[in-house]
Amino acid sequence: MRKLVYLWNMDLQEGKDKFIQAWGTLGSHWGINRTMAQVHALLLISANPLCAETIMSELQISRGNANMNIRALIDWGLVFKELKPGERKEFFVAEKDMWEVIRQVIVQRKKKELEPIIKVLNEVGQIESETGPDVEEFEKVIRDISLFATKADSTLDSLIKADQHWFVGTFMKMIK
Amino acid sequence: MRKLVYLWNMDLQEGKDKFIQAWGTLGSHWGINRTMAQVHALLLISANPLCAETIMSELQISRGNANMNIRALIDWGLVFKELKPGERKEFFVAEKDMWEVIRQVIVQRKKKELEPIIKVLNEVGQIESETGPDVEEFEKVIRDISLFATKADSTLDSLIKADQHWFVGTFMKMIK
């Protein structure tokens, strides 16, 4: 009997660890650093808010690292601070609605990636010059990409505003 | 007069450099390393195919670096080899259709990111165990994410198959 309980614990823990690892890897492809994504994963699969101390020991990371990444997650709107009455320390919960998670990631990446490239495209599109095959090719490529970037920008704005029902209903049906 | 010509050259060169830098930064957020994206940018804005030597000197990079990144771009389907009759060395041209570029990036990232997480989700969703709040929360989160991941998977498959007209026409109108 003792052995059975032990094996069951291992299975859940193993599953959690596997998920935390995988979420960390996925995050690192999405502008979220590995540890930041692992903290998010840990909070996602936790039934209760966790404090910094617990996060540090579960993920085997330092205090500074935990603090920095928790703050970054709060900035991204993926984690919220929760204060328990009578307790001095802070507890944290993850945004668990996947649609909301995606939206926040889109907002952040749009700001950090799309907006800067649109700015550069506008700047370099303004070259006053003689004609020539090089200039023409350059300007054509810049025009094409600008068009694309502008479309992507408004598409993302719409996605950010859209709610999940709209997305899952209308969009999913449409692409089938 | 000499001065005017010189200034005009500087402007085009400046524009090209700015664009190459920006495309490099953008690429590094998209699983394409900085140099790889810069090589792609250089080829994008070039009116003619370029050889390794030219790429090396324009971007000030080593032979090995140039070679590795050109090969990677070819693997991703973003650059094509072109042989000029009578010339021994290889020349390269970029995929210039932005829609095709995006499609290739989606294909690669789906393979490297979405498919592995779906595999892990299926594995960890199989835990046989007693009930308890921890297990329930874990399984609920995994189920939610699985659902989402499966939807994303089929959405991306459709996008990959879709052509630009469909996308720009139907999709863009829809989200307005």
Add this chain to the structure above:
DNA sequence: CTCAACTTTCAAATACTTTTGAAAGTTGGC
């Protein structure tokens, strides 16, 4: 005001990624 409990900061250390360049490999033409 003071203390203890907690959070934040940041310079140095570590880990990870990319780049270099020289040597090895390949290939077409003679």
Add this chain to the structure above:
DNA sequence: GCCAACTTTCAAAAGTATTTGAAAGTTGAG
């Protein structure tokens, strides 16, 4: 077969990003 022109490889070096931990900062309770 042999050479010269070109491409590929890969171990070491350089460059980036992340992590640590100890010290400084903050804050509520007494």
